[in-house]
Amino acid sequence: MVKKYPIERSEAEWRKQLSEEQYRVLREKGTEAPHSGKYNLHFQNGEYRCAACQTKLFESDQKFESNCGWPSFDDAIEGSIEYVQDRSFGMIRTEILCATCGSHLGHVFDDGPTETGQRYCVNSASIEFESKST
Numbered sequence: 214m215v216k217k218y219p220i221e222r223s224e225a226e227w228r229k230q231l232s233e234e235q236y237r238v239l240r241e242k243g244t245e246a247p248h249s250g251k252y253n254l255h256f257q258n259g260e261y262r263c264a265a266c267q268t269k270l271f272e273s274d275q276k277f278e279s280n281c282g283w284p285s286f287d288d289a290i291e292g293s294i295e296y297v298q299d300r301s302f303g304m305i306r307t308e309i310l311c312a313t314c315g316s317h318l319g320h321v322f323d324d325g326p327t328e329t330g331q332r333y334c335v336n337s338a339s340i341e342f343e344s345k346s347t
Contacts, residue, residue: 218314220266227239238339247283253282259343262343263313270290271340277325277327284336295310306320
């Protein structure tokens with residue numbers, strides 16, 4: 214049985230809406246090369262939204278420099294993320310999906326340096342940033 218999400222589109226509609234790289238990451242569970250994403254070293258005040266459906270996922274104060282090559286957050290906005298066990302590539306990891314549209318964002322690990330102990334490792338292609346004035 215396929216899970217239903219509040220926002221659903223056909224794969225043709227997703228292809229039309231998203232760039233080729235966004236489609237590869239968000240809909241085909243791809244990963245961008247480390248240190249290549251535009252939000253890896255981005256630390257402005259604002260919020261990060263799902264690039265597919267614009268659901269708010271992370272606040273800028275949840276972001277930290279992890280030196281892992283991808284944008285990292287120590288927590289997510291409550292209810293915005295779905296957690297799924299991922300056994301691909303001979304590993305056991307926790308995949309993170311947008312809870313609104315089911316798009317792949319990245320993975321979460323229990324090795325974060327902040328008090329949450331979490332490191333949400335997110336592909337830049339899966340998020341968009343909206344600046345907030347300070």
